[in-house]
Amino acid sequence: MSGSGGAQKNGNNWGCMVAIIAIIAVLTVADLIDWGGGGDADVPVGGGLFGSRGAGHLVERLNDATRAQKICYGWKIDTDAPVDYREYTTPIRPANPAVPPPADLDDDIDRYDDNETDVGSNLGTGLDPRQHPQQCPRWVVFTASYTYSYYEEKWTSVSIDIETNLQISIGEDALRRAGITRSDLLGSQATARLADAVGVLPMIVAEKGAAPQVPQPAASEPLPGDKPTPPGVARYVWMGIGGVLIAAGLTWIIVAAVRSRRSA
Amino acid sequence: MRRHFVGGGIVAVLGTIVLVAAAFSGNTSPDRWISSHYTRVGDGVYRANGSPLSVAAAISRKFKPNDRIYEPSGVFLRYPKHIVAVLPVAGGSQILVDDVDRGYRRHHSSVGSRWGGSGGRASIFRGGGPGGGGK
Numbered sequence: 418m419s420g421s422g423g424a425q426k427n428g429n430n431w432g433c434m435v436a437i438i439a440i441i442a443v444l445t446v447a448d449l450i451d452w453g454g455g456g457d458a459d460v461p462v463g464g465g466l467f468g469s470r471g472a473g474h475l476v477e478r479l480n481d482a483t484r485a486q487k488i489c490y491g492w493k494i495d496t497d498a499p500v501d502y503r504e505y506t507t508p509i510r511p512a513n514p515a516v517p518p519p520a521d522l523d524d525d526i527d528r529y530d531d532n533e534t535d536v537g538s539n540l541g542t543g544l545d546p547r548q549h550p551q552q553c554p555r556w557v558v559f560t561a562s563y564t565y566s567y568y569e570e571k572w573t574s575v576s577i578d579i580e581t582n583l584q585i586s587i588g589e590d591a592l593r594r595a596g597i598t599r600s601d602l603l604g605s606q607a608t609a610r611l612a613d614a615v616g617v618l619p620m621i622v623a624e625k626g627a628a629p630q631v632p633q634p635a636a637s638e639p640l641p642g643d644k645p646t647p648p649g650v651a652r653y654v655w656m657g658i659g660g661v662l663i664a665a666g667l668t669w670i671i672v673a674a675v676r677s678r679r680s681a
Numbered sequence: 682m683r684r685h686f687v688g689g690g691i692v693a694v695l696g697t698i699v700l701v702a703a704a705f706s707g708n709t710s711p712d713r714w715i716s717s718h719y720t721r722v723g724d725g726v727y728r729a730n731g732s733p734l735s736v737a738a739a740i741s742r743k744f745k746p747n748d749r750i751y752e753p754s755g756v757f758l759r760y761p762k763h764i765v766a767v768l769p770v771a772g773g774s775q776i777l778v779d780d781v782d783r784g785y786r787r788h789h790s791s792v793g794s795r796w797g798g799s800g801g802r803a804s805i806f807r808g809g810g811p812g813g814g815g816k
Contacts, residue, residue, distance in 0.1 A: 461807075461808075466810070467805070467806065468805060470794065470804060470805045471805035471806050474794065474805060478752055478753050478754075479753065481753060481754070482753040482754075485753075490753075496810065498810070563810070571810070572810050594734065594735075594738065595734045595737075595738065595751065596734075596737070596738050596741055596749070597751070605808075606748070606806075606808075607808070607810045608806050608807065608808050608810055609748075609750075609795070609806040609807070612806045613749070613750065613751035614751075616750075616751045616752050616753055617734070617751035617752075617753075617756075618753070619753035620733060620734060620751070620753060620754075620755075620756075620769070621734070623769065624732045624733075624734060630754070630769035631753040631754045631769075632754060633754050633755070633768065633790075634754060634790045634791065635790065636787075636789070636790060637789050637790040637793065638786070638789065639785065639786060639789050639793060639797070640799075642799050642800060643789075643793065643797060643798055643799055644782075644785070644797050644800075644801045645781050645782060645785040645796055645797035645801065646796060646797050646798075646801050646802065646803055647801060652703050653703075655699055655700075655702070655703035656699075656700055656703040656704060658696075658699055658703075659696045659697065659698075659699035659700025659701075659702075659703060660696065660700060661696065662692055662693065662695050662696025662699060662700075663692075663693050663696035663697055663700065664696075665692050665693075665696070666689045666690060666691070666692030666693025666694070666695075666696060667689065667693055668689075669685060669688060669689035669692060670685060670686055670689035670690065670693075673685030673686075673689065674685070677685075
């Protein structure tokens, strides 16, 4: 009787151990997956919120829009995170400016009172079109102000606005209709969504009839080795996790049945 | 003994749910829906009367993309097997539906480095902001 009870107790312990190991494995693997979210590995190279390459892409696209629409576009984002925020190590400027660059460009960075605000435009990083009426008599600027929680180590809220001196009304609802919401701007792809919120401005202005549409940029061919990211990696990882759980559950049942038969 | 069957059964059923959910998620692609809702003007090319933002929003509502890109010159939607570009044309939008490789090459100036890169690793606009928030 006591032997049977001991075997059953051992079986219970073993089963619990399998379940705990399976759950720990699931949580560990889920945490290790690169869901495309943040993390130290995603700290932008070259400083700033977008990194030098991201900011360079954004500046060039806005420069294309300025050339087509004769309107300056920019962004001003208060990150509220002075510890982690670094200014762009090298200012980004458009290769072929659509409007003449401000004079004394190197000394003309539009500094704000804090060191946590990311500013840029078709003129380049650090340059706010509202501060350069000669180059930018007409402008549209996306502004965002984040609240950063040092406890949660992430942005917890954001207020956004679109400021313009055009004779049209553009607000947060225009972004929402386009599919960009505050929740997107707080999510795991916040940096990409911020770039989208800035990049979509010329299209919103065109749809309101205040300017022509922006033509497609010149085609560029991928370099050798430049290929698309494989889609749905996480899906296969979850399928693997499901398989492991099934195997663990069946193993638990089989081992318990064998032990029970031996002890009978 | 019964407890083991219940415990093992719960773990196995949980695994089955995870496996089935993962297997059936991400298989949706909007190409057939687009071909039935918009005017075909060429191989993988469609015409819509709405603006690019409204057309892209309609497609995204019907089929949630894995990712999207808003550029001054168009909207790009990434699905597991397709890249859909919604571009402005006179009086409406042009919709281009490509498989991922062809779409990545065709729209490289807009989606390059973001949906791919050297060795297939994206290099711009990654993460949730300072401190890696949002993960």
